[in-house]
Amino acid sequence: MQCTLLPACEYRRERWRNGRGWTREILRGGGPEWSWRCSVAEVDQDGPFSRFEGFRRLCVLLQGEGLSLSLPDRPTIELAPPHGRAELPGDAEIEARLRDGPCRLLNLLYAPTRCEASVLHRPLVGPMVFFPEPGVRWLVHVLAGEVLRAAKGPPLARAGDSLLLAGTDPTASRHLLLGAGELLLFRIRQLSTPNSAADAAP
Numbered sequence: 001m002q003c004t005l006l007p008a009c010e011y012r013r014e015r016w017r018n019g020r021g022w023t024r025e026i027l028r029g030g031g032p033e034w035s036w037r038c039s040v041a042e043v044d045q046d047g048p049f050s051r052f053e054g055f056r057r058l059c060v061l062l063q064g065e066g067l068s069l070s071l072p073d074r075p076t077i078e079l080a081p082p083h084g085r086a087e088l089p090g091d092a093e094i095e096a097r098l099r100d101g102p103c104r105l106l107n108l109l110y111a112p113t114r115c116e117a118s119v120l121h122r123p124l125v126g127p128m129v130f131f132p133e134p135g136v137r138w139l140v141h142v143l144a145g146e147v148l149r150a151a152k153g154p155p156l157a158r159a160g161d162s163l164l165l166a167g168t169d170p171t172a173s174r175h176l177l178l179g180a181g182e183l184l185l186f187r188i189r190q191l192s193t194p195n196s197a198a199d200a201a202p
Contacts, residue, residue, distance in 0.1 A: 001132050001167035001175035008160035011040065017050035023107070026162050027139065029188070035114035036188055038139055038162075041105040043067060046097045055090030055109045058119050060184055062143070064103030070095040079105070083121055083143070083184075106141060108186050120185040128177040132167030135190045139164055145181015155179070 011024035021042055028037035040062065049057075049069075061067075061079045069077040069086065071094055077086045088094060090109055110117040122128070124145060130138055140147075140163040146155040147163065156179075157163055165175055177183075 001130060001165050001173070003156075003175055004164040004166075005157055006162040006164060007157075008162075016041070017052070018048060020045070020047045020050075026141075027164060029137075029190075030111075030114065035190070036108065036110040036117065038106070038108045038141075038186060041107050042102070043096055043098065043105060044102040047095070049094040049096060051093070052090035052109055054111055054113070056112050056117070057088045057090045058085070058108040058110070058117060058186070059088065060085040060106045060119060060121070062104040062106050064098070065100040067099055067103050068097045070097070079103075085119065085121075106184060108139075108188075110188065113191070115191050116189045118187050120187070122183050122185060124177065124179050124181045124183050126178070128183075130165050130175045130177070132174070133189075137164060137166040137188050137190075139186040139188060140177070141184040141186075143182040143184055145179060147177050147179040147181070147183075149178075 006026055011026055013022055013024045016023060021044060023039040023041045025037065025039040028034040030036060061081060061084045066078065066080040066084060069079065071092050078084065079086060108117055108119065142157050142159050142161050144159050147157040149156045
């Protein structure tokens with residue numbers, strides 16, 4: 001599997017679609033008509049989230065005292081520290097209310113007609129093994145600690161950085177992550193033919 005470092009210092013900062021906040025894009029896949037995008041949303045005030053027709057939203061609290069998400073005709077969703085999470089329809093009218101100050105959310109938007117996605121929160125306390133699967137890539141976000149290249153090598157990624165693990169050949173070698181800390185693992189499986197550099201990564 002190929003491992004690509006996505007350092008926090010290179011995340012691209014841009015306005016929300018509705019202009020109410022800022023997000024720092026980590027990576028997107030699927031070409032101009034992207035099928036998934038991962039970013040860190042800066043939620044500094046109460047108000048609506050942007051709407052994305054045809055997408056699902058996986059969100060995880062990264063920093064802050066938490067927030068409440070209100071949707072029409074649904075119970076209020078509470079994202080509480082340390083890392084509360086939720087999956088929501090991207091086209092829903094979502095109103096966010098901060099509990100006590102600004103928050104940061106890790107968001108994965110994905111089109112369910114073109115890919116599948118899920119998120120895991122795992123400690124890194126030794127070797128973590130990833131096996132190649134056709135059409136599957138892992139986007140790994142380092143919550144705390146550091147990931148190493150080898151048992152005694154220099155750090156590959158530190159808190160705030162991300163890694164993309166991708167491999168289309170099931171006979172290819174597995175990939176090991178070493179280190180100590182906490183990780184968020186997004187598993188993304190492409191359902192349609194890849195049409196971008198990110199989707200076609202070996």
